Amino acid sequence: MNYNWDWNIFFKSTGIGSEIYLDWFISGLGWTIAVALVAWIAALAIGSVLGVMRTLPGKVLPAIATAYVELFRNVPLLVQLFMWYFVVPDYLPEATQIWFKQELNPATSAYISVVVCLALFTAARVCEQVRTGIQALPRGQSAAALAVGFSIGQTYRYVLLPQAFRVIIPPLTSEFLNIFKNSSVASLIGLMELLAQTKQTAEFSANIFEAFTLATVIYFVLNMSLMTLMNLIEKKVRIPGMMGGAK
Amino acid sequence: MSMIAIKNVSKWYGDFQVLTDCTTDVKKGEVVVVCGPSGSGKSTLIKTVNALEPFQKGEIFVDGVSVGDPKTDLPKLRARIGMVFQNFELFPHLSITENLTIAQQRVLGRSQDEAMQKGMHYLDRVGLKAQAGKFPGQLSGGQQQRVAIARALAMDPIAMLFDEPTSALDPEMVNEVLDVMVELAHEGMTMMCVTHEMGFARKVADRVIFMDRGAIVEDCEKEEFFGDIDARSERARHFLSKILQH
Amino acid sequence: MDFSQIIPSLPSLWDGMKLTLQLLALAVLGGIVLGTVLALARMSSNTVLSGLAKAYVNYFRSIPLLLVITWFYLAVPMILNWITGEFIAVGAFTSCLVAFVMFEAAYYCEIVRAGIQSISKGQLNAAYALGMNYGQAMRLIMLPQAFRKMTPLLLQQSIILFQDTSLVYAVGLIDFLNAARARGDIMGQSHEFLIFAGAVYFVISFGASTVVKRLQKRLAV
Numbered sequence: 001m002n003y004n005w006d007w008n009i010f011f012k013s014t015g016i017g018s019e020i021y022l023d024w025f026i027s028g029l030g031w032t033i034a035v036a037l038v039a040w041i042a043a044l045a046i047g048s049v050l051g052v053m054r055t056l057p058g059k060v061l062p063a064i065a066t067a068y069v070e071l072f073r074n075v076p077l078l079v080q081l082f083m084w085y086f087v088v089p090d091y092l093p094e095a096t097q098i099w100f101k102q103e104l105n106p107a108t109s110a111y112i113s114v115v116v117c118l119a120l121f122t123a124a125r126v127c128e129q130v131r132t133g134i135q136a137l138p139r140g141q142s143a144a145a146l147a148v149g150f151s152i153g154q155t156y157r158y159v160l161l162p163q164a165f166r167v168i169i170p171p172l173t174s175e176f177l178n179i180f181k182n183s184s185v186a187s188l189i190g191l192m193e194l195l196a197q198t199k200q201t202a203e204f205s206a207n208i209f210e211a212f213t214l215a216t217v218i219y220f221v222l223n224m225s226l227m228t229l230m231n232l233i234e235k236k237v238r239i240p241g242m243m244g245g246a247k
Numbered sequence: 248m249s250m251i252a253i254k255n256v257s258k259w260y261g262d263f264q265v266l267t268d269c270t271t272d273v274k275k276g277e278v279v280v281v282c283g284p285s286g287s288g289k290s291t292l293i294k295t296v297n298a299l300e301p302f303q304k305g306e307i308f309v310d311g312v313s314v315g316d317p318k319t320d321l322p323k324l325r326a327r328i329g330m331v332f333q334n335f336e337l338f339p340h341l342s343i344t345e346n347l348t349i350a351q352q353r354v355l356g357r358s359q360d361e362a363m364q365k366g367m368h369y370l371d372r373v374g375l376k377a378q379a380g381k382f383p384g385q386l387s388g389g390q391q392q393r394v395a396i397a398r399a400l401a402m403d404p405i406a407m408l409f410d411e412p413t414s415a416l417d418p419e420m421v422n423e424v425l426d427v428m429v430e431l432a433h434e435g436m437t438m439m440c441v442t443h444e445m446g447f448a449r450k451v452a453d454r455v456i457f458m459d460r461g462a463i464v465e466d467c468e469k470e471e472f473f474g475d476i477d478a479r480s481e482r483a484r485h486f487l488s489k490i491l492q493h
Numbered sequence: 494m495d496f497s498q499i500i501p502s503l504p505s506l507w508d509g510m511k512l513t514l515q516l517l518a519l520a521v522l523g524g525i526v527l528g529t530v531l532a533l534a535r536m537s538s539n540t541v542l543s544g545l546a547k548a549y550v551n552y553f554r555s556i557p558l559l560l561v562i563t564w565f566y567l568a569v570p571m572i573l574n575w576i577t578g579e580f581i582a583v584g585a586f587t588s589c590l591v592a593f594v595m596f597e598a599a600y601y602c603e604i605v606r607a608g609i610q611s612i613s614k615g616q617l618n619a620a621y622a623l624g625m626n627y628g629q630a631m632r633l634i635m636l637p638q639a640f641r642k643m644t645p646l647l648l649q650q651s652i653i654l655f656q657d658t659s660l661v662y663a664v665g666l667i668d669f670l671n672a673a674r675a676r677g678d679i680m681g682q683s684h685e686f687l688i689f690a691g692a693v694y695f696v697i698s699f700g701a702s703t704v705v706k707r708l709q710k711r712l713a714v
Contacts, residue, residue, distance in 0.1 A: 003571065074698035076656035079670060079691045087684045143299050144336030148350035148402065149326025158349055162340045181557040188559075188663055195560050202567060212564040216556055223555035241384020242339045 009207045010214060021201050021211075028197030029218060035114055035183040035193060040176060042119035047126025052156055054131040065127060072124035078185055080121055085113040085189045107191060114186040122179050129171045133164030166237055173230040177223055194218060249308070250275045250406050250437045251296055256305035258291065258461075265291050266302065267462040273406070278438045280448040283458035284486055289441045290333075292458065293408050296439065297328045310405055326354045329399030329407040333415050335391040337383035337398070343370070344379050347398050355402065362401075369397035373427050389420030396427055406437040413444060445490055449473060457483045498680040499689050509672025510693075513658050516590060516668065520658070521651045523594035528601025533631065535606055546602070553599035558592075559660050565592040566664040585666045593654070600650055608643030609635055645709040652701050656694060669693070 006012075010022040053065035072080070089100050089109075100109050137160060145155040165172075187196035198215040202208040251273040258266040266288050273279050281289045294300040296307060298314050298321050307314040312324055337346050347366030351357045357365070370376050373393035375386075383391055392412055399407060409428065413421045425447050432438060432451035442448070448455055448469065455472040457465035459482045465472065476484060499506075534546035553561070569588040573581050612635055620630035640647075659670040667675065670690050677686025 003575075070699060071695070074656075074695045074702065075691045076659040076670070076694050078659045078662060079687065079694060082674075082687055083691065087687060090684065138334065138336070140332050140334050140336040141338070143294075144330070144332055144338075146299060146322075147297055147325055147328075147330040147332075148398070149322045149354040150350065151322045154322075154353055158353065159338050163338075166340065177555070181555075184557040184559045185660075195557065195563065198560070199563055208564075208567045208571070212560070212568070215560060216552075219556045219560070220552070239340050239384065240382045241386075242382065 003209075004207070005210070006207055007210055009201075009205050009210050012205075014201075014204060021205065024192075024197040024201055025194070025214060025218065028192060028194035029222075031111075031186070031191060031193040032180065032183050032222075035111065035118065035186055035191070036180040039115045039118035039122065039183070040179050042115070043122035043126050043175075043179065044172075046119065046123035048130050048161070050123060050127035051130025051134065052161075054127065055134045056152075069124045069127055072121055077117070077121055077182060078188065081114060081117045081185050081189060084117040085110065089113075110186065110189045110191040113189065114183065114191060118179055118182055121182070122175060125175050125178075126172065129168045129175065130164060132171075133168040134160050136167060137163055166234075166239070169230065169234045169237075173227065176230065177226055180222060180226070181219070248275050249273070250277070250310060251439060252306075252308040253292070253296070254306045254308075256292070256295060256302050256307060258295065258300065258302040258304075265461050266295070267460070269305070269458075269461075269463050271456055271463060271466050273437060273439050275437055276435045277453045278432045278436075278440070278451050279454045279456060280452040281439065281441045281456045281458060282443060282445070282448070282486070282490075283464075287458040288461040289458045290410050291461075293410050293439060293441050296408055297325045297330060299330075322354065326350070326402055327405050329396075329402060329404035331392070331395050331399055331407065331409045331412045333411040335383070335388070335395045335415070337391055337395055339383050341382075342379075343375070343381055343383065343386070343394055346383065346394060347401050350398070351401055365401045365403075366397070369400045370394070372400075373397045387420060388416045389423045392416065392420075392424045393427055396424075396431075400431075406439065407431070409438065409440040409442065411441050411443075413442065443490055445473075445487075457486065459483075459486070494685055494688075495682055496685045496689065498676075498682050499685065502676045502680065502686075505676055506669065506672050509667055509669040512586070512667060513655075513669040516586070516593065516658050516661070517651070517655050519590055520593035520597060520654060523590070524597035524601045524654070525605075525647065527594055527598035529605050529636070531598055531602035532605035532609060535602065536609065550599045550602050553596050558596050558657055559663055561592045561596045562589055562660055562663055565589070565595075585661070585664045589661045589664060589666055593658070597650070597654055601647065604643050604646045604650060605639065608639035608646075611642055612638050642712070645705050645712065648705045648708070649702065652698050652705070655701075656698060659694070 010025070011020050013019070014021055014024065050065040050068055053061045054069075056062060089097060092100065100112075104112075141159055141163070142155055145159040146152075150158065183193060184195040186193050187199065190196075192200070194215060198211050201211040205211065249272045253269055253271050256266055256269045257264065269288075269292055271279075281293065283289045291300050295302050296309065296314065302315065305315075309324060309328060313319055314324065337343075338349070341349060344363070344366060347370060348359070348362035351362035351365060352359065367376065367379065370379060373396055375390055375393055375397070378386060378390065378394075383394070386394065396412075412428070413424050416424065421444070425444060428438070428440070428447065429451050440447075440452075452469045454467065455465070455469055456463055457472075457480075464480050465483050472479070476487060479487070531546045531549060534542045535550070537543050537546075565588045566585060569591055570581070570583050573583060616634055616638065617630055620634040625633065658668055661668050662671050662674070665671070673686045673690035674683070677683035680686070
C-alpha cells in the first residue's frame with residue numbers, strides 16, 4: 001500500500017462548493033469552542049451553587065448536592081450524552097418535542113444536547129473543587145464574617161467564595177481544559193466539531209496522517225492558549241502577601 | 248445596667264458537656280477578664296455571647312436582646328458586638344481599607360464616604376494609617392490584630408469580645424495590641440476578654456472570671472482575685488501559680 | 494417504560510461486558526507499566542530522555558481520548574503495513590487497546606511520578622549506601638513504597654478508564670454500552686436498555702470508588 005504524503009491537502013478543494021479542507025477545520029474549531037465555552041459557563045454556575053450547598057449546615061441540601069455529584073461522576077460521559085440526545089427529548093411536552101426534533105436544525109438540537117450534557121457533567125467536578133476550596137479555608141474566617149454581622153449569604157459572597165475561587169484556579173483550569181477535550185464526544189451524535197471534521201477530512205482525502213496531525217496541533221495550541229489565559233487570570237487576582245504573592 | 252447577661256448556660260457536643268451552668272454578668276463599661284487552662288471552655292463561652300457557638304440550655308441577653316431566641320435577628324445583633332479573634336481573621340483577599348469598610352457598608356448600610364471616614368479614624372487610632380492600602384498578608388501579626396480591633400470598632404459596637412487576642416502573636420508584638428486594649432478600657436468600652444495576660448487583667452480589669460472544665464469556678468472583683476491568692480479555689484491557685492511564674 | 498426484554502438479553506449484554514472488562518484489564522496493566530517507565534524516564538538525569546517523556550505526557554494530556562481512539566483505528570493497520578510490508582488485519586480491539594495504553598500511560602505516569610517523589614530521598618540514598626544499583630534501588634526500595642502510597646489514585650484513574658472504555662463505540666467495537674444499544678434497538682426498547690446500561694456503569698463505578706475511598710482512609714492511618 002502506498003501512502004501519498006501531501007501537506008498541502010488543507011488548501012485543496014474538498015470538492016464541495018468552493019470549500020477547502022482548512023475551512024472544515026476552522027468551522028469544526030468554531031463548534032468546539034462554542035460547545036465548550038457555553039457549557040463551561042453553565043458548569044461553573046451550577047457547580048458553584050452545588051459546591052456551596054455541600055458546605056452548608058443541615059442535612060438535606062448537602063445530601064442533594066452529594067447525590068448529584070455521585071450520579072454524574074459515576075455514569076460514563078457517552079451514556080449521559082445519549083440520555084440527553086435520545087432519551088430525554090421523548091419525555092418533553094409534545095410541543096417542545098416537535099420543536100426539538102423537527103423544527104430545529106439537526107446541528108442545533110445536537111448542540112443543545114451536548115451543551116446540557118457537558119454542563120451538568122462538569123458541574124459535578126466543579127462542585128467538588130468549590131467544596132474543597134471552601135473547606136480548605138481557616139474555620140475562623142466564617143466565624144469572623146458572621147461576627148461582623150454578615151448573613152450566611154453575605155459570608156459566602158464577600159468572604160468565603162472570593163478566597164476559595166482563588167485557591168482552586170489550578171484545578172479549575174484542568175476542568176476547563178477537559179471540557180474542550182470532552183466536547184469531542186459531540187462528534188458521536190453528528191455535530192461537526194473539530195474531531196468530526198478531522199475524521200471527515202481523513203475519509204474524503206485519504207490523507208489520514210495529515211488530518212490527524214493538524215487536529216492534534218490545534219488541540220495542543222488550544223490547550224496552551226487556555227492554560228496561558230488561566231495563568232494570567234491567576235496572576236491578576238493574586239493577593240499581595242497571600243499564597244506566595246510578593247510581600 | 249447589665250450589658251451582657253449569661254444565665255445558667257450549658258452546652259454539649261453530643262454527650263460531651265463543654266459548658267456547665269455558667270452564670271455571669273458584664274455591666275456597661277465594665278472590663279471582665281476570663282481566664283483558665285486550655286480546654287476549660289472559656290473560648291466557647293465567649294463565642295456563645297454572639298451566637299457563634301449555639302448552646303442548649305440557659306439564656307444570654309445582650310443589651311436586653313435574647314441571643315438564644317430563634318426570632319432574634321442574629322446578624323443584626325452580631326453587628327452591634329465587636330469581636331477580636333485569636334488568629335486575627337482579617338479577610339486576606341481584601342485590602343486593609345476594604346476590611347475596615349465592607350461590613351459597615353454591607354451590613355450597616357453606610358455610604359462609602361462615611362465608612363471610609365470611620366475606618367480611617369480607627370485605623371489612625373491603632374496607629375496604622377500608613378498601611379491602609381496594603382493587604383493583611385503584608386502586615387505583621389501585631390499589626391493585623393490592631394487592624395482587626397479597628398475593624399470591630401468601626402462598627403460602633405456596644406461591647407467588645409476578645410478571644411485570646413495575643414496568644415498567636417510573637418512575644419515582641421503582644422504589647423502593641425495590649426496597649427490598644429488598655430486604652431479602649433480606659434475610654435469606658437464594655438469588654439469581655441479571654442486572655443492569659445494577667446498584667447492586663449491587673450491593670451484594667453474590673454472583674455476576673457476563672458473557668459475550669461466548662462464551669463465558672465471563680466467570679467470576683469479584681470482586687471479580691473489578686474489580693475488574696477490563698478482564698479482562691481485550689482484549681483485557680485494551681486493555674487495562677489503556673490501563669491504567674493513567668 | 495418496559496424493561497421486560499432485559500433479562501432475556503443478559504447473555505448478549507454479558508458478552509459486551511466481558512469485552513469491556515478485558516479491554517479495561519489489559520489497558521490498566523499496559524498503562525501502568527508504560528506509565529512507570531515514562532515516570533522513571535521523566536525523573537532521569539538524562540535531559541534528552543526526560544524531555545522526551547515530558548513531551549509524550551504533555552502531548553497525550555492535551556488531546557481528547559476520542560481523537561486518539563479514532564486516529565489509531567485508522568492508523569495502526571497502515572503503520573503495521575509499512576513496517577511488515579504485508580496487510581495485517583489488526584481489528585478494532587487491538588487498535589483501541591493500543592490507544593488506551595498509550596493515552597492512559599500519560600496519566601498513570603504523573604501519578605507514579607508523584608508517588609515516587611513522595612518517598613523521601615533518604616530512602617534512595619540508603620539503598621545506594623547498601624550497595625544497590627539504580628535498578629535495584631527502584632525495584633526493591635522505591636517502587637514498592639511508592640505503589641503502596643499511590644494505589645488509591647491508580648485505582649481512581651482506572652475507574653475513570655472503566656467509564657472511558659465506552660468510547661470504543663466510536664469505532665464500532667461491541668463493548669457493554671454498544672451491546673446494550675444494539676440489543677435495545679433490536680428489541681424496540683432502546684431507552685430502557687440505555688438506562689439499564691447507565692445504571693450498571695453507575696453501580697460498578699460507585700461501588701468501586703466507595704471501596705477505594707475506604708482503602709484511602711485505611712492507608713492514611
